[in-house]
Amino acid sequence: HDSSPTICALPLKYVSLVTLAVQNAALSIVMHYSRVSTPPHLAYSPAAAVLTNELLKGSISFVIALGRVRDAADTPEIFSPDCWKLSIPAILYVVQNSLQFVAISNLPVASFQVAYQMKILTTAAFSVALLRRKLSSTKWLSLFFLAIGVGIVQIQTAATFSHPAPREVPVGSAHESAPHVHIMSPLKGFGAVTAACFTSGLAGVYFEMVLKNSKADLWVRNVQLSLFSLLPALLPILYAPSLPDSNGFLSDLFRNFGAWAWATVSIQVIGGLVTAVVIKYSDNILKGFATSLSIIISFLASVVLFDFRITPSFIIGASTVLAATWMYNQPAGQEPRVISQVMNG
Ligand code: C5P
Numbered sequence: 474h475d476s477s478p479t480i481c482a483l484p485l486k487y488v489s490l491v492t493l494a495v496q497n498a499a500l501s502i503v504m505h506y507s508r509v510s511t512p513p514h515l516a517y518s519p520a521a522a523v524l525t526n527e528l529l530k531g532s533i534s535f536v537i538a539l540g541r542v543r544d545a546a547d548t549p550e551i552f553s554p555d556c557w558k559l560s561i562p563a564i565l566y567v568v569q570n571s572l573q574f575v576a577i578s579n580l581p582v583a584s585f586q587v588a589y590q591m592k593i594l595t596t597a598a599f600s601v602a603l604l605r606r607k608l609s610s611t612k613w614l615s616l617f618f619l620a621i622g623v624g625i626v627q628i629q630t631a632a633t634f635s636h637p638a639p640r641e642v643p644v645g646s647a648h649e650s651a652p653h654v655h656i657m658s659p660l661k662g663f664g665a666v667t668a669a670c671f672t673s674g675l676a677g678v679y680f681e682m683v684l685k686n687s688k689a690d691l692w693v694r695n696v697q698l699s700l701f702s703l704l705p706a707l708l709p710i711l712y713a714p715s716l717p718d719s720n721g722f723l724s725d726l727f728r729n730f731g732a733w734a735w736a737t738v739s740i741q742v743i744g745g746l747v748t749a750v751v752i753k754y755s756d757n758i759l760k761g762f763a764t765s766l767s768i769i770i771s772f773l774a775s776v777v778l779f780d781f782r783i784t785p786s787f788i789i790g791a792s793t794v795l796a797a798t799w800m801y802n803q804p805a806g807q808e809p810r811v812i813s814q815v816m817n818g
Pocket of ligand 1: 695744746
């Protein structure tokens with residue numbers, strides 16, 4: 474049954490939430506490093522990464538979809554009459570995945586991660602608007618605290634993580650080039666991250682709506698999503714000016730596409746697949762809470778494993794996140810009392 478599948482006796486719902494949390498942390502670090510570690514003339518094409526991501530994700534989803542229908546003696550219905558519905562989240566996700574590259578290349582990891590927490594609020598807003606989910610003022614207040622709390626925790630988590638990484642360049646790789654200055658444009662970065670928060674909320678909730686309002690298989694929906702992504706992902710590639718020393722279409726597209734670029738794309742593919750599972754078996758708002766809590770857990774693990782020091786800002790941020798989670802989960806009847814308790818201290 475789709476409602477409660479398990480992996481090694483663990484509910485898929487929780488396995489996917491935890492996996493997504495770990496994936497989120499890894500992605501921003503690897504992606505940022507993949508962009509800033511090389512001088513501009515050795516950089517890989519973000520458009521190639523966005524396209525590769527969709528091709529891989531779509532193929533994996535297709536294989537899973539095929540595997541699932543074999544016993545039912547049927548074929549997955551990829552070109553179903555309502556498949557066009559996926560074109561909307563597909564375009565939004567391609568835009569979002571492209572904006573993410575702009576944001577991460579123009580902001581320090583910490584600022585990017587903090588600003589990206591705004592998607593907790595846009596996701597809630599779109600859940601209310603499109604899924605008619607009812608959120609009390611207590612729940613809104615708790616989401617607001619959640620975003621602030623995660624922001625406070627990440628300011629220092631990211632600062633601690635982002636510095637050692639650049640030393641770990643593979644020896645002898647083409648990326649280990651002469652020192653260079655990576656010029657960032659914070660205004661451009663913040664513009665991109667703000668827009669990405671809106672597409673994240675809208676695309677996620679739209680996908681949830683399509684998924685939960687029909688019986689079609691999750692993996693079929695994912696294939697449809699990837700297929701509709703191909704056109705918007707190809708557009709910037711087809712319109713790109715050709716290189717003066719061109720070696721043919723494919724080799725131009727994948728020029729400088731080294732180990733860090735492949736690592737970035739692989740983590741994105743995993744993220745895309747797990748996000749779909751999370752949206753199916755939980756929902757977009759719960760997804761925000763899971764990633765927030767994991768940030769605290771991974772920081773505490775680093776304290777034990779790597780001798781990180783617990784700082785006052787971590788304690789303040791983590792407490793805010795925990796309080797927000799507790800507050801969000803208060804039973805409906807008790808809300809007015811909880812609000813007055815919070816408001817009056
Ligand atoms: O940050 P956010 O949760 O909005 O990121 C969602 C990511 O998951 C996007 O990169 C999107 O391309 C991917 N995704 C996917 N397939 C889905 C849902 C999301 O690849 N069904």
